[in-house]
Amino acid sequence: xxxxxxxxxxxxxxxxxxxPPNRVLLDLLREDLLLTGTKEGCxxxxxxxxxVLLDGKPVHACLILALQADGxxxxxxxxxxxxxxxxxxxxQEAFVEKGAIQxxxxxxxxxxxxxxxxxxxxxxxxxxxxxxxAGNLCRCTGYHKIVDAVSSCACRSHNKSNTRKAxxxx
Amino acid sequence: MSEFDVVxxxxxxxxxxEKATGDTRFVTDLVLPRMLHGRVLRSPHxxxxxISIDTRKAAALPGVRAVVTHADTPKIKFGPRSEDWTxxxxxxxxxxxxxxxxxxxxxxxxxxxxxxxxxxxxxxxxHVVSPLEALEPGAPLVHEESPGNIAAxxxxxxxxxxxGFDRSHVIYADRFYTNQVYQxxxxxxxxxxxxxxxxxxxxxTGTQIPNMMRMTYAKALGMAPENLRIVVPEYGGAFGGKxxxxxxxxxxxxxxxxxxxxxxxxxxxxxxxxxxxxxxxYFDIKLGATKEGVLTAKDVRVVGGAGARLVYSQVIVSTACxxxxxxxxxxxxxxxxxxxxxxxxxxxCYRGFGNSQSTFVLESAMDELAAALRIDPAELRxxxxxxxxxTSVHGWKIGSSGLRECVEKATRAADWTRKKAEKKPFRxxxxxxxxxxxxxxPFAREFDGGSAMVRVGxxxxxxxxxxxxxxxxxxxxxxAQIAAETLGVPMAQVHVAQVDTDISPFGLGSFATRGxxxxxxxxxAAARKALEQLKEIAGDHLEADPGKIICKKGEFYDPDxxxxxxxxxxVASLATISRHGAPVVGTGFYKPPTQxxxxxxxxxxxxxxxxxxxQIAEVEVDPDTGQVTVTRMAAAHDVGRxxxxxxxxxxxxxxxxxxxxxxxxxxxxxxxGRLVNADFVDYIVPSAFDMPGVESILVExxxxxxPYGAKGIGEPALNPTMAAITNAIxxxxxxxxxxxxxxxxxxxxxxxxxxxxxx
Numbered sequence: 070x071x072x073x074x075x076x077x078x079x080x081x082x083x084x085x086x087x088x089p090p091n092r093v094l095l096d097l098l099r100e101d102l103l104l105t106g107t108k109e110g111c112x113x114x115x116x117x118x119x120x121v122l123l124d125g126k127p128v129h130a131c132l133i134l135a136l137q138a139d140g141x142x143x144x145x146x147x148x149x150x151x152x153x154x155x156x157x158x159x160x161q162e163a164f165v166e167k168g169a170i171q172x173x174x175x176x177x178x179x180x181x182x183x184x185x186x187x188x189x190x191x192x193x194x195x196x197x198x199x200x201x202x203a204g205n206l207c208r209c210t211g212y213h214k215i216v217d218a219v220s221s222c223a224c225r226s227h228n229k230s231n232t233r234k235a236x237x238x239x
Numbered sequence: 240m241s242e243f244d245v246v247x248x249x250x251x252x253x254x255x256x257e258k259a260t261g262d263t264r265f266v267t268d269l270v271l272p273r274m275l276h277g278r279v280l281r282s283p284h285x286x287x288x289x290i291s292i293d294t295r296k297a298a299a300l301p302g303v304r305a306v307v308t309h310a311d312t313p314k315i316k317f318g319p320r321s322e323d324w325t326x327x328x329x330x331x332x333x334x335x336x337x338x339x340x341x342x343x344x345x346x347x348x349x350x351x352x353x354x355x356x357x358x359x360x361x362x363x364x365x366h367v368v369s370p371l372e373a374l375e376p377g378a379p380l381v382h383e384e385s386p387g388n389i390a391a392x393x394x395x396x397x398x399x400x401x402x403g404f405d406r407s408h409v410i411y412a413d414r415f416y417t418n419q420v421y422q423x424x425x426x427x428x429x430x431x432x433x434x435x436x437x438x439x440x441x442x443x444t445g446t447q448i449p450n451m452m453r454m455t456y457a458k459a460l461g462m463a464p465e466n467l468r469i470v471v472p473e474y475g476g477a478f479g480g481k482x483x484x485x486x487x488x489x490x491x492x493x494x495x496x497x498x499x500x501x502x503x504x505x506x507x508x509x510x511x512x513x514x515x516x517x518x519x520x521y522f523d524i525k526l527g528a529t530k531e532g533v534l535t536a537k538d539v540r541v542v543g544g545a546g547a548r549l550v551y552s553q554v555i556v557s558t559a560c561x562x563x564x565x566x567x568x569x570x571x572x573x574x575x576x577x578x579x580x581x582x583x584x585x586x587x588c589y590r591g592f593g594n595s596q597s598t599f600v601l602e603s604a605m606d607e608l609a610a611a612l613r614i615d616p617a618e619l620r621x622x623x624x625x626x627x628x629x630t631s632v633h634g635w636k637i638g639s640s641g642l643r644e645c646v647e648k649a650t651r652a653a654d655w656t657r658k659k660a661e662k663k664p665f666r667x668x669x670x671x672x673x674x675x676x677x678x679x680x681p682f683a684r685e686f687d688g689g690s691a692m693v694r695v696g697x698x699x700x701x702x703x704x705x706x707x708x709x710x711x712x713x714x715x716x717x718x719a720q721i722a723a724e725t726l727g728v729p730m731a732q733v734h735v736a737q738v739d740t741d742i743s744p745f746g747l748g749s750f751a752t753r754g755x756x757x758x759x760x761x762x763x764a765a766a767r768k769a770l771e772q773l774k775e776i777a778g779d780h781l782e783a784d785p786g787k788i789i790c791k792k793g794e795f796y797d798p799d800x801x802x803x804x805x806x807x808x809x810v811a812s813l814a815t816i817s818r819h820g821a822p823v824v825g826t827g828f829y830k831p832p833t834q835x836x837x838x839x840x841x842x843x844x845x846x847x848x849x850x851x852x853x854q855i856a857e858v859e860v861d862p863d864t865g866q867v868t869v870t871r872m873a874a875a876h877d878v879g880r881x882x883x884x885x886x887x888x889x890x891x892x893x894x895x896x897x898x899x900x901x902x903x904x905x906x907x908x909x910x911x912g913r914l915v916n917a918d919f920v921d922y923i924v925p926s927a928f929d930m931p932g933v934e935s936i937l938v939e940x941x942x943x944x945x946p947y948g949a950k951g952i953g954e955p956a957l958n959p960t961m962a963a964i965t966n967a968i969x970x971x972x973x974x975x976x977x978x979x980x981x982x983x984x985x986x987x988x989x990x991x992x993x994x995x996x997x998x
Contacts, residue, residue, distance in 0.1 A: 089348075107261070108265070116507075172426070173473070174476065204926070209425075209711055
């Protein structure tokens with residue numbers, strides 16, 4: 070297969086690569102750019118570990134060809150924190166503080182999904198959050214602390230009444 | 240709670256920030272210069288004779304650096320317990336997924352192409368998947384040297400069951416089945432293997448038992464253990480599933496042959512096919528009680544399916560035979576266990592280790608006895624539950640037991656009495672209890688216990704070295720808390736080293752809910768040894784008796800003269816200088832007061848502490864479809880003292896999620912000997928939508944043998960979930976679930992049968 074050029078904006082930086090046409094976005098990120106924060110959990114779009122944001126929308130990077138992402142903005146977990154300042158994104162901070170991370174393999178995909186949700190709906194309730202993350206599997210936590218972490222971000226920036234909702238969730 | 244500065248506080252995992260930013264390097268993320276990508280060719284048949292393997296075309300493909308089969312291995316039979324393993328199939332493939340050959344190539348695509356070029360000629364043979372059928376006369380044999388497919392047998396008896404049943408007023412007997420389920424840790428099994436010029440092999444892999452695995456693997460590779468090194472990076476979950484597995488040895492052989500590092504990562508499908516899922520078991524149980532509700536006798540026959548080789552299934556079956564007997568005040572018990580070879584993937588450890596299977600069975604039977612006796616199921620548990628200071632029928636010395644408190648608190652939280660009386664159609668509530676161990680003396684026969692090294696550098700930075708394994712549950716954080724508390728320094732100053740068999744102590748590993756108690760006691764002992772050395776230095780400088788000096792919040796002082804203080808860092812620096820650069824190192828160990836069970840009676844106190852729990856489930860059953868929804872769970876667990884309450888709660892919630900998946904959703908389905916649902920498309924695990932609200936309650940009787948009073952929580956978090964849910968289904972419908980997972984169609988048919996007979 071003749072390699073083809075692909076142009077992407079990855080975490081705000083222009084990336085120009087030549088890849089085989091069957092290269093999936095996940096392999097481009099992990100193998101070509103060594104952005105290993107994006108995980109492969111199943112390869113079939115069923116676990117959500119590879120979730121990245123494509124023009125702001127959550128997608129399974131294992132199911133998207135790199136070519137399909139040509140010209141798009143791709144945001145991965147590596148682009149979320151302000152590393153030079155040592156400052157995490159509020160969602161990342163919430164996942165840490167609320168105990169939403171155990172083994173952490175699902176975490177990058179989960180956080181990306183949650184970010185897309187909050188970008189679209191800054192004030193989701195528990196059901197909205199569960200709906201949003203239903204495609205992201207976590208085998209460690211039983212999801213409660215993940216839902217709490219996302220809820221806490223909703224209330225912190227937008228809606229104080231959600232604090233109670235989050236507490237009741239337990 | 241305030242007696243401690245660090246222990247008992249909910250703190251985030253040490254590695255949480257790196258995990259949140261994607262900086263953590265998991266096994267599947269590791270890259271080395273000139274690293275090759277490995278792939279394994281697996282048997283498509285459950286049972287087949289291998290007539291020939293032709294690897295020439297694969298080896299000739301440009302970019303392929305090694306192709307290996309059984310012929311390229313030392314051909315030594317080995318295994319963690321029973322030497323029925325080879326690295327690759329020799330003359331026969333014995334399960335769908337069995338290792339036949341492997342390749343290493345410069346990139347994954349080339350490796351994939353090379354796999355397709357390996358030609359294997361098979362003669363397909365008859366197979367057997369069910370352990371019961373495997374024991375029938377004339378069943379196809381898995382190993383010729385094991386007639387009748389009997390891999391192991393276990394018998395245990397205490398008291399006189401005949402007398403016990405004779406004085407019973409009610410006896411319940413039935414057959415139960417617990418199925419084969421997959422751990423579904425999010426990171427598939429993976430390994431990065433490298434071989435150096437001297438032939439020394441290093442494996443970077445996520446494993447629960449780095450040190451024990453090394454001994455087994457050294458034998459398989461025909462090398463001295465010192466020529467094999469195992470390093471454990473962060474890894475994505477295990478739940479019992481990441482112990483010995485041929486994938487590691489395949490990578491080792493590939494790297495030996497290629498002379499280059501080789502990364503081998505299971506695809507998710509391969510992980511289903513060739514991981515080590517839960518041991519499926521049949522139980523015939525007979526359980527008796529007097530009319531007052533006092534348990535009189537228990538008799539059980541267990542048949543477990545080992546799959547095609549023994550990993551730990553025989554030990555898991557023996558655990559299923561008797562561990563649960565120490566939950567109640569049994570006097571008369573008997574169990575016979577048979578582990579049968581079958582033509583499936585080798586089965587092994589999955590959270591609960593046989594005790595989860597038998598807890599489902601016993602707690603279902605307890606529910607039946609309660610119904611027959613018209614006694615509240617909670618009361619039946621309170622009446623028979625083992626209490627603190629008691630010795631169980633198998634000689635287990637129960638130190639702390641919060642079992643009754645767990646039942647009281649869970650029933651209160653669930654509003655049990657009111658809801659149990661309510662009897663709304665198709666809604667029900669069910670309760671189940673559990674016990675477990677915190678370490679299992681007979682598992683590694685040489686010793687049990689824990690050890691650690693605590694190194695204090697000139698800068699005061701504390702590094703804890705242990706040989707257990709943080710599989711993602713947060714064990715390193717627990718150890719850091721224990722070390723910080725013992726030394727009297729803030730958490731931020733304490734770090735935990737990656738486990739590396741070249742450096743770390745010989746820890747037995749993370750299984751048997753032993754990490755917190757065994758490893759934690761080891762860390763505490765090591766920290767004390769380091770502290771003693773620092774106190775000597777502080778004593779010199781403060782002109783005080785080192786025996787009187789304490790360290791709190793990073794400062795050494797004599798409580799009688801608290802005005803004069805020295806910072807921990809200052810003392811550490813002075814210590815290092817006075818020793819010409821040598822760091823302060825404390826090495827400590829914990830020897831548990833346990834016994835190897837007597838070989839005949841199996842009596843003996845196998846664990847220094849025993850955790851308990853009680854879970855209550857509420858369910859709704861759809862009268863049209865038979866679909867079961869768990870609407871709420873209350874879970875009270877006796878954890879001794881929770882070192883990190885947030886992490887402990889996380890264990891409970893995660894355990895319930897896995898138990899719920901097992902009860903209602905998960906089943907490894909075989910057709911004609913082939914696993915047909917080896918992916919997350921057809922094998923569904925719980926999502927956020929499937930989880931009910933969970934009220935977690937920590938019951939904290941201080942355990943005399945635990946570090947700061949702590950016991951374990953990993954496995955007990957799941958043990959009672961299955962029966963709590965199925966007992967709730969019984970309450971809702973009158974139908975006893977005897978086989979996992981719940982099949983909605985069968986449940987519906989049984990509900991209709993009951994309704995019909997009532998009309």
